[in-house]
Structures are given as C-alpha cells and as structure tokens.
Amino acid sequence: MKHLIAPSILSADFTRLGEEIRAVESAGADWIHIDVMDGRFVPNISYGPIIVEAARKCTNLPLDVHLMIVEPDAIIPAFVKAGADLVSVHAETCPHLHRSIQLIRSLGAKPGVALNPGTPPEMLDYVMDDIDFILVMTVNPGFGGQKFIPRCLDKIARIRERIVRSGRPVHLQVDGGINPDTLKQVSMAGADVLVAGSAIFQTEDYKKTIEEFHHILRRDPDRGL
Numbered sequence: 001m002k003h004l005i006a007p008s009i010l011s012a013d014f015t016r017l018g019e020e021i022r023a024v025e026s027a028g029a030d031w032i033h034i035d036v037m038d039g040r041f042v043p044n045i046s047y048g049p050i051i052v053e054a055a056r057k058c059t060n061l062p063l064d065v066h067l068m069i070v071e072p073d074a075i076i077p078a079f080v081k082a083g084a085d086l087v088s089v090h091a092e093t094c095p096h097l098h099r100s101i102q103l104i105r106s107l108g109a110k111p112g113v114a115l116n117p118g119t120p121p122e123m124l125d126y127v128m129d130d131i132d133f134i135l136v137m138t139v140n141p142g143f144g145g146q147k148f149i150p151r152c153l154d155k156i157a158r159i160r161e162r163i164v165r166s167g168r169p170v171h172l173q174v175d176g177g178i179n180p181d182t183l184k185q186v187s188m189a190g191a192d193v194l195v196a197g198s199a200i201f202q203t204e205d206y207k208k209t210i211e212e213f214h215h216i217l218r219r220d221p222d223r224g225l
C-alpha cells in the first residue's frame with residue numbers, strides 16, 4: 001500500500017509559516033494538514049479560512065482541512081473558497097452527516113469523516129459510498145503532542161475491513177501521536193495517510209524525518225527487517 005504523509009502545521013513555527021510549509025513540501029510531504037479548532041467542540045482555538053488562504057499561496061500540495069468545530073456547514077464554503085482540497089467533519093458534530101458530506105462534494109472538495117477515539121466505526125456505515133477519506137483520531141482532538149491511544153488500533157482494522165468491503169478507494173487517515181514508534185502499528189492495522197505534527201516539526205531535518213517514516217513503513221516485521 002502506498003502511504004501518504006500529511007504534516008500538521010499546528011506544530012509549525014507560525015512566525016515562519018510560509019517557509020515551514022515550503023520546507024515540508026520539499027522534504028516529501030504529500031498533503032498539508034490544517035487543524036481548525038473552535039474552543040467549543042474541542043478545548044482549544046486555532047485558526048480559520050485565512051490560514052488556508054495563506055497556505056494555498058505557498059504550496060501546490062493538497063490542503064487537508066480537519067474541522068474540529070460545531071455546526072461546520074455554515075463555514076465549509078469559506079474553507080473551500082480559501083483553497084481546501086479535502087475537508088473532514090467530525091461525525092460527533094454533524095446531526096445531518098450525509099448533508100454535510102454532500103455540501104463539501106458540491107463545492108468541489110473531497111469529503112472526509114473524522115471519528116473521536118470514543119466513537120464507534122458503525123457511524124460510517126451509511127456514508128461509506130459518499131466519502132473519499134476517513135480520519136481516525138488516535139488522541140482526543142484539541143492539541144498536538146499527545147500520546148497515541150493504542151485501543152484505536154482495533155478500530156483502524158475494523159474500518160479497513162469496511163473500506164475493502166465497499167470496494168471504493170477511500171483513504172484511511174490517522175491523526176494524533178503518530179511518530180516512529182507508532183507508525184508501523186497504524187499502517188499494519190490498515191492506515192494509509194499518516195498525519196504527524198510534533199514528530200515532524202519538532203525535528204531539525206524534515207527530509208530526513210519523512211524518509212525515516214517511509215523506511216519504517218517499508219519494513220517487513222515478519223522477516224525481521
């Protein structure tokens with residue numbers, strides 16, 4: 001399986017955001033992950049469409065906007081207009097999840113559904129045919145630099161089975177506490193898009209870090225490699 005690396009700019013140096021985005025792009029990043037927090041769904045506030053617009057000016061990579069906000073439908077058009085290519089909404093925030101997904105699609109972006117660690121995979125059953133990616137939170141959302149929750153591995157595997165059964169090319173993204181120690185476990189459970197904030201931006205050499213990620217992902221534990 002081809003793995004994609006999506007650095008989360010939440011851990012970037014915001015005094016040099018443009019440089020940071022260009023640096024991860026030239027280091028081999030596949031998507032740029034942008035965490036939007038409202039201080040209501042999650043206990044932290046980050047940024048809105050103007051940061052997506054600024055990021056759009058710095059890179060041609062897909063901009064992957066993770067909306068950790070209540071009532072996302074009202075603001076989704078502004079994020080797509082600002083340049084979001086992929087938009088994920090949390091199932092926990094969307095009483096009309098199918099409608100939110102259709103809205104993202106109708107605006108020309110790729111829709112995704114995010115699940116908190118405590119939310120079961122069954123939430124996806126009736127939207128699987130309508131989405132391009134699933135985001136499994138492997139920490140409770142709201143902050144970078146938290147510890148990976150191992151209980152999520154089983155959920156990743158169960159969601160991968162559902163994707164296989166659907167026969168559709170749906171990406172399975174994992175987000176939170178992804179680093180060289182947890183990468184292999186999540187990929188073996190079935191994840192193919194790996195979001196990492198602190199494990200990339202808190203290193204000196206982003207290219208070396210992303211190469212190390214790919215090296216670990218290629219290892220075959222059955223052959224002791």
Ligand SMILES: O=C(CO)[C@@H](O)[C@H](O)COP(=O)(O)O
Nearest residue numbers: 141142144145176177197198
């Ligand atoms: O969505 C979130 C946090 O809510 C993430 O995208 C974090 O930004 C990931 O940070 P690390 O755990 O990789 O440091």
Ligand SMILES: [Co+2]
Nearest residue numbers: 008035066175
């Ligand atoms: Co995120």
